[in-house]
Amino acid sequence: MDSAPRQTPADGFDDSGREFRTLVESTAAIVWSVTPDGVFSGEQPGWSRFTGQGEAEYSGWGWTNAIHPDDRERSAKAWNEANVGGTRYFVEHRLRRHDGEWRDMLANAVPIRGVDGAVERWIGSHTDITAERRLAAALDETNLQFAALADNIAQLAWMARPDGTIVWCNRRWFDYTGWAPGRLEGADWASVHHPDHIERVRGGFYAAVAAGRPWEDTFPLRAADGSYRWFLAQAVPVREAEGGEVQKWFGTHTDVTRQRAQEHELALAREEAENANRAKSEFIANMSHELRTPLSAVIGYAEMLEEEAQESGETGMLGDLAKINGNARHLLSLINNVLDLSKIEAERMEVFLETFAVSAVVADICAAVQVLMAKKGNRLVVEMADDLGDMHTDQVKLRQCVINLLSNAAKFCENGTVTLEVRRATDFGRDWLTFDVRDTGIGMAPEQLQKLFQRFAQADSSTTRRFGGTGLGLAITKAFCKLLGGDIAVTSREGEGSAFTVKLPAIATATVVETAIIKQVPAAERAASQGVVLAVDDDPSSRDLVSRFLTREGFIVRTASDGLSGLETARAVRPDVILLDVTMPRMDGWSVLTALKGDAELSAIPVVMLTVIDQHSLGFALGASDYLLKPVQWGQLRKVLDRFAPNENALVLAVDDDRDLLARMRGVLEKAGLGVLTAENGREALALLETRTPDLILTDLVMPEMDGFAFIRAVRARPATRGVPIVVLTSKNLSRQEFQDLRRDTDTVLSKRQVDLPDLLDEVRELVGSRRQGGQPLHSFAPAAARETSGDVS
Template identity: 30%
Template sequence: MHPDDQARTFLGLPEVIRTGTGAQTEHRLRGVDGRYRWFLGNLQPLRDSAGEITQWLGTNTDIDDQKRVQEQLRRQDQRLSQILGQAPAIIATMDGPEHRYAFFNEAHRALMDNRAILGKPIAELLPEMVEQGFVEQLDHVYQTGETFVGHEVPILPVGSRPGAPSLYLDLTFQALRDEQGQIFGVLAFAVEATERVRARQSAGALAAEVGRRDMRLRRMTEALPAVSFICAPDGTMEYLSPQWYHYTGQTTELTTGDIFTALVHPDDQPEVRRSLRLALMHGRPWELQYRLRHHDGLYRWQISRGVPEYDAQGQALRWYGTLVDNHNQKELQNQLQRSEEQFRFMAESIPQIVWTTRPDGTLDYFNQRWTELTGRSVAYGLEFGWTELLPPQNREQITANFMAGIRSGTDYEQESQLLSAQDGRYRWFLHRASPMRDDAGNIIKWFGTSTDIDDFKQASQQLEARNQQLARTNADLDSFVYTASHDLTQPINNMAGIFEELTRTAYFRDPDAIQLIAMFERALQQIHQTIHDLSDVVQLQRRHALVPAEDVSLAALVEEVLGSIREQSTALGAEYSLDFTAVPTVRFVRPNLQSILYNLLSNALKYSEPGRPPRVQVSSCRQDGVPVLTVRDNGQGIDLERHGSQLFQLFRRFHEHVEGSGMGLYLVNRMVQLNGAWLEVDSQVGVGSTFRIYFKASES
């Protein structure tokens, strides 16, 4: 119920219940579209044989259209009263055989010397009217319906002194009839003719005054923001205000009804002609909408209204009307209709369940996808809702989450299962909804979708199971590598000790023994290094899981790494250029980032171009908001066309003349990936290499 109507509607309810008298009220109720409509509420008692009230019967009858008509009539009456009140004529209506005043305009009020006359009989107010025979004329008109017309009728002004001059009126008494044709009152219409009588010899002055009055009426008409017109009973135009010619661009008077063939849109002409013909035939008011050609050649929507003036016999003498441009309102209405049609088409076309609710969460729309996926009708869904299709064990919790989202007024999202008609089992759906608000921020509707994510859910569960299996496999492999490296380290150390003792105490006559000894030592070193590298891989994984990421100062960390390779840098004459102004810090596991920089900077020295001092640039910047750390050298470079696909593989080496295990770049790439970053490499043989580490945007 509309808030403005609640107090008035319910204020007398206790008294009605107590007395058992019944009641009627008019109030506004909000409909499914969110708009209020007028209803007539009727509350009546139901009694038993002893006269005791057993129940109350209440009804609400939609009277919105009647109320709108009443409001329109009230406005029309108000406009008519305003027009009549400003008219230069004396106008009044008197009801019943006693001729009690029911209406009078300001001119009549002035004539009555501003007396309170409403509801009082004329004979009581103006005894002189009885003496002059006017009340007798009113009786005759009221009883017979015959119109009385008097010209230059003399009357004495109300409250005038004896001997005061009379006023002269052109007076008309006309019977007023109800819808059944019964006379219920008399209309008195008078135009003061005193000046005309007193200045009969001065016809020129009289004509000038009449002209001035006519000019005032025309100016009032021409000031209206609408076209005014008068037409004869057959529809022939007798008058068109200047607004017509400004609007249509016509320059000549219309003498016939050719307005329709000349200016009304061809598609609207048949209906307009039919409606006007019926209105003119039966003497009824009309209200029409049609398109009229504007002076620019475009057709614009109009509202045309016409009201008849009747004679004493109730026949239409002429029609008074207006023509108002309502093109913008009509276009807005059409646009809203098209928008609604487009929304429904879109809602019925997308492969999701589309639904809407009222502000309280009550469902009021489902698209046909609901029926396809659930096998339930739209009517079923609106009556029982989607909660009937939820798993019973989760129904209460899911429903509570939905209502909590509605009450919060924020975007709603929830996953749940719904019983599907396609395979007869519960399938997973993702429900989402957003509120629509009015200009004041109040929620007027919720728009939501339900998306079938069952296949995705099944795939996610399978992927999760596979990930868990892979995690267990990786853990087993890590344990194996760790155990193997630990178990192999001692035998290798024993072999190295035995071989060292052998070379110290044994005597070898073979001249190739020295070369074989060197080869054996290198093999032992390679085995030992391989075991160490495998252990590093396992330790890297474990360190990442145990050591949290932190904000790392790039300048401090790079200086620390350069300090560890300072002796080698000095020996090669290496120069370093550092710039971390753009991105001073990054979020990373510090030991991992230290190992990455150590590998890249030490490789810049290890694989420097012979005869050319190493030049290494380390800098940071942002690319599309992403922090980037760049290490650029002028070393030997890598043939990416040949080795690019193997760049980060285990034990892959690209410069055989330099000792190494082929684990460095693998470890660098692995540490970068573990921290959610990625690595890009540009390299040219004989020119140098550039390594770029792209960090996650939030890690700076």
Template identity: 30%
Template sequence: MGAVSPWRANALKKLFETIEKEELIALPDARKNAISEPLVEHYLNPFEIQSLYISPIVHHGKAVGILNVEYNVPNPNWTPSDTRFIKALAVVLGSLYANKETLKSKQLALVQKELAEQSAKMKAEFLASMSHEIRTPMNGILGMMTVLQQTELTSSQRHQIHLAQSSAESLLTIINDILDFSKIEAGKVEIDHVDVDLVSLLSETIESFALKAEEKQTLLEFDCRNLQIAQAKTDPHRLRQVLNNLLSNAVKFTEQGKIILTCYSEQNADETRLWCSVEDTGIGIAKEKLATIFDSFTQADSSTTRKYGGTGLGLSIASQLCELLGGSLSAYSKLNIGSTFTFYIVLKEPVAIEPIDNDALELVLLVPDHVATTSMRHVLAPWHIKTTLYHDMTHLLQHLQANPTSQSLLILDPVMLIESQDTASLKHTITSRQLAFAKISTSEHSQALLWQDLKPALDMLYPLTPANALMLYYGEPELQTQSDSVLHGHVLLVEDNKVNQIVATSLLTKMGLTVSVVEHGVAALQILAADHSFDLVLMDCQMPEMDGYEATSRIRRGEAGEHAKSIAIIALTANAMVGDKEKCLAAGMDAYLSKPLQFDSLKAAIAQWIRQASPVSPTRITTNS
């Protein structure tokens, strides 16, 4: 009967057991029957249903669905004729289901195959062209905003640039959705199973929506009390992509409400599953629309697109990614009430969470009542760490005084300190007992200070996540970044677009590199042959006169001189389509970057491939047209 999450199957255990036995289920007083009792609150009462007559729909000896006859009166007078009619109707539905399956396998397969073959080539060519045409100017837009952000700006100017960048990134998200959809349809998506810290990934993902949720006055909550797996092999990029899509939709469609991300693990005989559900109190989806929301280019209705934007591809992509990760995605929703999207994926080589063996350790929270959630009380439950939550300073101080030997980890909201007269007592307790403490706040109060001369170990935003709580215990890891490091070397930028030349040279000079610019492959061969000082080439792929592929092949054949045959060449392309990377590598390029260029990824690639030359004279830029 499709993917059913374990909690739902357990809640309706008797009902599912009876259906699997292919028995008729007569419930003359459904609200008082043990089989249907779990349905009372959320189904029977809202729809004023008092009795049920249920017949399983069977196909190949297995229940594939049910025929559910609902009555708004208790104890209807069912006759043998009623029973025969319901049984016969269920048989007819089963027959229709069987016919549908037969049609799919025999008749539609050939049609679908022909349509797929005809459209695949046209679609790939169109998307490749569109990708290049859109990404090229997008690189200029995002790149120039990155350059501007690194200059001195007023707060108003910085805010305006942030808004422009947010809009540009939204457009880029739409482009990437279309490209991902194309890759999935072509069967070209590769799943890369690597070791993943699940606690960190899940925590960081929901954390990234903190500011957007606050803008919508929506409370975010993360519940992982039943997560038992710390680490496993899966594809972190694709898992994060699914979560981002579901959380983004929840935030988009929820105003002044609540969103809960619930994650838990399930161990079966053959596999370990990670289950995640995103539940919101947003606008919901009408029942008749729910069946089509996973179809491509589909949203609940056209007004949704006009008001909220989007391509209608996100859920289709998320559903197919779940299948590629060994699981499935399902949805439950009621219009004007909210939606719940639930998925699971299969985890490989899971490693269980190890409880922290420290009886004196405790987590103590001081937060306002309106942001307190049930999950906060259990945030470190998988690690067997007790959490106590307070809404006023007096009770917090009493707790600390009553537990003088406990190793208390404190998480404090500055709003609670502003409203209290006992902050000096708390400060004294923290300093005298050397307690670790963190600040948690909304973005509105993120700049608020607890004390001028006593800084928190961590500064975090709601929602509280286990990764942040554990960081308070273990200490914040040292960030390994090259953002402030200086590179040395001479880079040849081969790029025909003037705006992209300005963007790239600005980023490269900020890294400390010397840059020379030419506009096409012919000029690149000429300057490489004449100048032996280059350490690396950044090569655009689509250029007039001679493109990057041809230029690279000629460099590797020695047409720019023997000294240049082994020079590092990094491709810069606006296509980002299936096969582009392979095409670049086949031409002789060493690495591949898609536009729009990101400063950190560009710097990391250059740092990996550049020959570390001795320090050069002050950075210069030369242009050869």
């Protein structure tokens, strides 16, 4: 060592170390220096401020008194190893702060060597890591709690990397599969899947991973004993922040074997019950037919005997023969009612549509019931609007419905007034005829109204004894109303009378008809409707509800009660949309969907799954266009069907210099049944407009040769295209003036960065549909955050 060693920062931070001293005092860490043997000497301001020790206390080895007693031995060992080897000193220990609190510190020191290489000083620091250590301890505790919770839930839980590689499973997974915990690393999870399902499951899972969307599927997994059980798998991506990158995947497998078995048993039991009910209805229908033949003979012979008795002067026999004839006709009427009811239950009731004048039919009905009215001294009042016009429906069934209501009113009213009011109105975009039958008779109590339309039931037993009847009339009337696309309602107050309202569409579509010959939809009816929908469901109530709702919304509805019938009906009717259940006899919904998408002539028809089975992933993988769960929300169903409304021959002109985007738009629009013309700039688009006038123009703004602004002005200047809807799809940041100009000249302004192609397709459908229905172009501007591009909004 030199006789006059050079000054170092450890020498008390004198004037020659002024810059170093300033640096030391400004840092958050405690900076200190010691002699080669670890002795503090000179001024140590950082250490003194933190520990509260004065120079006399920390000098020499006194500084070690600030280290926690339990950590001193470990710290000394680390120091000795570093000092002997001349290496870096690095250790964590607790240091007492001036207020007495022990803080976790990271101690770090390096040797300062002279020109001869010998260690002259050590420069070190202490950094407070208490917060980090406490957070780590809390995370460790949280992880332990999470692991304990995950190991004790009923599901098989797991986590995976962003690419789908599984990195953790809970104890349930290992218990079920028989895997050893060490086998997880690098293991192929597909090895426990059933070979008949693995490709579908693998494809669905990795498609969800690629898209960063939740995954759900149902499939069997092999247990440790080699048996298989069914599991509902669900996984969600975990992101660091909303809209951020996927950090990991968390998933569960829930055992649904018992539920599937119960669903299968219920489906079998329901099928057996429906078969038994169908057999009963068939028997009643056949038996009713067999009874009508001899009864008709009895009536015929009774009428002949009446004529012969009158001719021969045997007037004493006329009364008895009239009773025979009357009772036989009453029996025949009852049998006819039972026959109608059995046909409805067996879905063999046919609808014969014809066009007729409503006022003429009402006049005939009133003439037919006059005798019944007069029998109890009732007065019939008819109120008909002047604009009733024509009706296209089953006239026989309409007459039977109204006559049943008038007959009931006459039967339960004496010396009163029965009013028939008929009016026509437009509702839900369709014309409807309403037939109101009001009486001033005995009325009904609320508890009687609850079972009014039940078959073989009347208000109460006293009503049957006093007025007669079987209770079939109103049940058949309600069934006929539904069959014709309408419904019946009633209001009543005991002692004040009743009011029945039948509401039927002016142009009926057979919605619940199931016949051996599937009737096609006439072109004129199809064009006048919102579209043709085929509902395939084995549940009669579900078919009825869907049919009633869609018919009211202006759709033509065809139904099928099983998968095979659904395929046959689809081939014959060629619907615009198919609503498909999953659990059905003979052929389930998955098989039907596969068959539809495999048929070149039917594959383009959108299929919407409407079921209680929550297997969205499978439905979309097999080609479904949408997936709705029962009980259906009618507004949601209508919104879905609007997306698939037919737009035959509708033409869209798409203008954009981005060829890739133009190709994607063409694919989406053509798949939706729209014709598409494309151009890469405004000048090319104007040339196309000389030969074709589209139903909608979709344009970018920033393009070569002629930009979107100039193109829009040119379109609005041409008489032939002045009223064509224009949708602007751009990524340009618009000024306020540019945005105001676009609002005046276009229908919608959308941002490329905020609108995906499905949303764009919905917008195109809405505008094309409005134009096709003869409405004015829609100027639909949503809030700026969603759709507008103005100022710095893109």
